[in-house]
Amino acid sequence: MKKILVTGAVGQIGSELVAFLRERFGNDNVVAAGHAKPPDPDLRDAGPFHFIECTEIASVAAVVKQHRVDTIYHLAAILSASAEKHPQKAWQVNMNGLYNILEVAREYGCAVFTPSSIAAFGPGTPREGTPQVTVQRPTTIYGITKASGELLCDYYFLKYGVDTRGVRYPGLISYKTAPGGGTTDYAVEIFFEAVRRRRYTCWLREGTRLDMMYMPDALRAAVEIMAADPARLVHRNAFNITAMTVSPERLAAAIQRVIPEFTMDYDIDPLRQAIADSWPNRLDDTAAREEWGWAPKYDLAAMAEDMIANISKRS
8 A cells, every 4th residue: 555745735736635645545644744734624634744844854754764655745835926036945945845855765765746837938938839848948936946856856767766757737726725826826816706706806917828727637647647657658757737728818708607797807917927928828738648648627617617616615
């Protein structure tokens, strides 16, 4: 039976991935770890939880050794907009934290999943049908750490045989956990405001197209790539994956099909707009589909209906 450690377990992806993994592998076999107390009692009490700092290698190694961990999902990171405000801290957490995880994995024989991002690309990357292998010259500190992290994970696989795998996530949409400082967080906030107030002010301008994915698909991707036959994996770190291409007006239109009275206006945030403008419009995820069978289940309409239904239940 697998013994899994999830770092960043209190974050947007981590809090949902822990529950997702515990359903499949058992509560006691999935160790949640973070630097803050989980607000959700199910996350805190349903299985093991440890306070760790990924920037302190001893705290990571102690948990891996105690629970005989064989697989690490390393999700601890500072996200794009927050990272631009605190670039030195972002480098420390995103890069030094990853280095510590890989060193512990090398010593204890762990497989490692590390999510990359569309932020790993930059203005010089082809924006339409962005290839799996292409120019990567990101202009944000978050993107720089993600592109560097991809290379570092490749190095640990080639040099030490650490089973490193990852995906490049697009913007992620979920009703369960609050956004954590990302540029695409508007695509989460818009649903809560639509249900509660029937209107929303968007910080990205009309026509800003970005790839998005509903969280259930993102969780499946993380599990499926780690279960994939390694003999079929050509790229490993990190696969383009996507589900839908979204702009603010397309998202608003999908909401209006369920909530006709919903309205949206704009108040552009220059920082987040500049970040979004440096990212691709649409990824080519052919490699993921061919090498490990990736396929999303949710399109924009299905995601919008499910988001609104679940937020309405909680409001």
